[in-house]
Amino acid sequence: MKILIAEDDMISRKFLFTFLSQYGECDVVVDGMEALDAYLIAIKEKEPYDVICLDIMMPKVDGVKVLKAIRDFEKQRGVMNDEKIKIIMITALADTEYVHRAFEIGCEAYAAKPIDTDKLIEVMKKLDIIKNV
Secondary structure (H helix, E strand, C coil): EEEEEECHHHHHHHHHHHHHHCCCCEEEEEEEEHHHHHHHHHCCCCCCCEEEEEEEECCCCHHHHHHHHHHHHHHHHCCCCHCCCCCEEEEECCHHHHHHHHHHCCCCCEEECCCCCCHHHHHHHHCCCCCCC
């Protein structure tokens, strides 16, 4: 499995990398522009990501805008719903407006910081990213 982690906070980024590396190959970026670049490069190289963990509040381009750009690009390419990249929004925000907006645009799930690994595992199982053991 190929995973992209887009997170500007170093501690959260290292934590997610360490945790998610047991499930697949992880790439890490620190802002929204790098996330879009990594996504497009992976598509161009025909090695798309299976999962993207997107922080909502990032420099340059926020996670909600990155999510919208990815979903718009998938729509233009005619990607079917079951073939879309699974996107999990990561947020420290108590403001649910951003989370609701992300679901409207097409994220599959969200995780609140600090990340609860048990909850994240459950989310990944529900999304069929990892199998029940």
